[in-house]
Amino acid sequence: MASNAAVPFWRAAGMTYITYSNICANLVRNCLKEPYKTEALSREKVHFSISKWTDGKPEKPTIRSDSPEE
């Protein structure tokens, strides 16, 4: 099944555009000079809690965060 368009190498490897774009942005942020680098990395930190629901009740939530917690 030949495809008509030339796909970019990351799409051929199974990566979506948004994953590619986020990887590029992270690489650029890691190359910043000091005060800007910590600002950028702290701006992009995420912290959220997620819980699956079964039978109309939430189960124990799992916390996803950039900083590991004990």
Place this chain on the structure above:
Amino acid sequence: MLRRASMLLACRSILAARARPFSTDLPAAPSADATFTEAWTKVIPNMDPPKTPLSFMQPRPPTPSSIPSKLTVNFVLPYASELATKEVDMVIVPATTGQMGVLPGHVATIAELKPGVLSVHEGSEMTKYFVSSGFVFIHANSFADIIAVEAVPLDRLDVNLVQKGLAEFTSKLSSATTDLEKAEAQIGIDVHSALNSALTG
């Protein structure tokens, strides 16, 4: 199988293109519905009719008949608006097809950006940003919307970190096994070489 599908799509899009003009050529939708306002004032004369989202929006500037002298640029990032309706002479964007110069009167285009340098030329000043990736939408009325995930002025980049990153990803590429690892290493090399040439060029 795919060839037939793309042919059908092409036929359908040609037919549709004849019927549907570009969005900037359409008259802007009216911001308040006249029949609704009349019906409202008949029933509730004392209160103002509620505003709809369309009335809060600024109407889209129409395509002028002669080419305007300045390009209006909106350069936005997810966390900040770098330039908002700024009138400039030219911008050079790092599109995947190469550095693209955008002047007022440019044909309407949508371009995907690759990691590279974006330069904004206004009079005799030029501001450069390194853009990680994004898109640029150039409208027929000489408005350009540049959206990027991350854009930094060049003086905020550290040359040593860039060169270290380039060496690291080059070695990762040679030691990569799966397709995904190879792709990630290749992305790293592309981004770091673009950063390197931006800082040294």
